[in-house]
Amino acid sequence: MSIAILGAGAFGTALAVALAARGPVTLWARDTSWGRDNPRLPGVTLPDAIHVTDDLGDAARANTLLLALPAQALGGFLAGHAVLLDGKRLVSTAKGIDLSKLTGPSALLADACPQATVAVLTGPSFAADIARGLPTALTLACADGDAGKALQHTLSTPVLRLYRTTDVTGAELGGALKNVIAIAAGVVIGAGLGDSARAAIVTRGFAEMTRLAARLGARPETLTGLSGLGDLTLTCTSAQSRNFRYGQALGSEQPFDSATTVEGAATARAVAALSRRLGCDMPVAAMVAALAEGRVSVDNAAEMLMTRPLKEE
Numbered sequence: 324m325s326i327a328i329l330g331a332g333a334f335g336t337a338l339a340v341a342l343a344a345r346g347p348v349t350l351w352a353r354d355t356s357w358g359r360d361n362p363r364l365p366g367v368t369l370p371d372a373i374h375v376t377d378d379l380g381d382a383a384r385a386n387t388l389l390l391a392l393p394a395q396a397l398g399g400f401l402a403g404h405a406v407l408l409d410g411k412r413l414v415s416t417a418k419g420i421d422l423s424k425l426t427g428p429s430a431l432l433a434d435a436c437p438q439a440t441v442a443v444l445t446g447p448s449f450a451a452d453i454a455r456g457l458p459t460a461l462t463l464a465c466a467d468g469d470a471g472k473a474l475q476h477t478l479s480t481p482v483l484r485l486y487r488t489t490d491v492t493g494a495e496l497g498g499a500l501k502n503v504i505a506i507a508a509g510v511v512i513g514a515g516l517g518d519s520a521r522a523a524i525v526t527r528g529f530a531e532m533t534r535l536a537a538r539l540g541a542r543p544e545t546l547t548g549l550s551g552l553g554d555l556t557l558t559c560t561s562a563q564s565r566n567f568r569y570g571q572a573l574g575s576e577q578p579f580d581s582a583t584t585v586e587g588a589a590t591a592r593a594v595a596a597l598s599r600r601l602g603c604d605m606p607v608a609a610m611v612a613a614l615a616e617g618r619v620s621v622d623n624a625a626e627m628l629m630t631r632p633l634k635e636e
């Protein structure tokens with residue numbers, strides 16, 4: 324099985340390094356001027372088994388293509404290149420909800436490439452950890468059980484352990500929504516509101532993650548698995564997380580580098596729109612969207628969440 328990774332950001336590059344332990348991998352980037360040392364993944368020199376190219380036609384000759392692009396870039400990329408990708412095994416690593424279509428990456432792929440086998444790779448995993456060969460467990464979600472099993476075997480290594488599910492909706496929503504809650508957790512810590520408040524926002528955030536996922540047809544056990552609770556735990560507790568750090572900057576009114584990929588900010592806006600459409604209460608996500616757009620202050624956001632009507636858990 325030939326494998327290519329489309330997108331040489333931190334995660335695409337780390338996956339290439341991990342999979343190169345099993346055999347040749349092609350890594351496609353728009354700009355390859357960095358040679359064998361990608362500034363998106365500092366301290367890692369690419370092994371020889373990785374063929375780096377800026378020729379998408381060359382990369383798309385592989386039969387398994389991992390799309391490691393940010394969620395808000397995926398739709399535009401597919402609009403330009405779907406014809407090269409259709410009929411392949413396509414695996415998205417994006418953790419977000421597309422703002423214009425209000426869908427996850429699997430629907431974008433299926434719409435653009437109707438003959439493709441579509442899957443999602445998600446779960447708790449920092450690119451730097453994967454590139455260092457640290458043990459990591461992920462979820463491979465594919466609606467076609469047999470195709471999912473084949474992909475699980477193609478993409479697992481001795482240190483990259485993939486579990487599989489057919490619940491693509493649940494897996495991709497877990498990955499998208501945890502980024503929103505991680506921003507909220509970062510805000511709490513950045514604003515000095517304390518660890519107890521962080522535990523509260525993560526738990527209530529998880530409640531609304533499961534509520535929205537259920538409304539969209541996800542299975543509850545998927546949300547308590549690696550792709551949901553697992554990734555929520557990682558992202559809300561580690562300063563390695565860009566979403567968490569962005570939240571910390573918001574909470575402490577510090578500047579944040581706008582070139583950093585922070586999937587949860589756009590996804591919070593998408594979730595706010597979805598929650599209005601579905602009549603599904605998502606107060607933490609709504610507050611993250613308002614904070615990211617500068618519509619409320621941190622003090623007001625905390626007060627609004629704490630003074631909502633009292634209710635059962």
Ligand SMILES: NC(=O)c1ccc[n+]([C@@H]2O[C@H](COP(=O)([O-])OP(=O)(O)OC[C@H]3O[C@@H](n4cnc5c(N)ncnc54)[C@H](O)[C@@H]3O)[C@@H](O)[C@H]2O)c1
Binds near residue numbers: 330392
């Ligand atoms: N970094 C991680 O630890 C990690 C872990 C798991 C999942 N993810 C997810 O993987 C996705 C990618 O994240 P990342 O960390 O690699 O981001 P990144 O910011 O490091 O890299 C994004 C890459 O996408 C490229 N890109 C952007 N728009 C493009 C376009 N239209 N066409 C071609 N290339 C384009 C950029 O040039 C860049 O190389 C995100 O959804 C993220 O949530 C990241």
Ligand SMILES: O=P(O)(O)OC[C@H](O)CO
Binds near residue numbers: 450502564565567
């Ligand atoms: O750095 P973040 O916040 O994008 O998180 C990276 C991964 O999604 C963690 O699983």
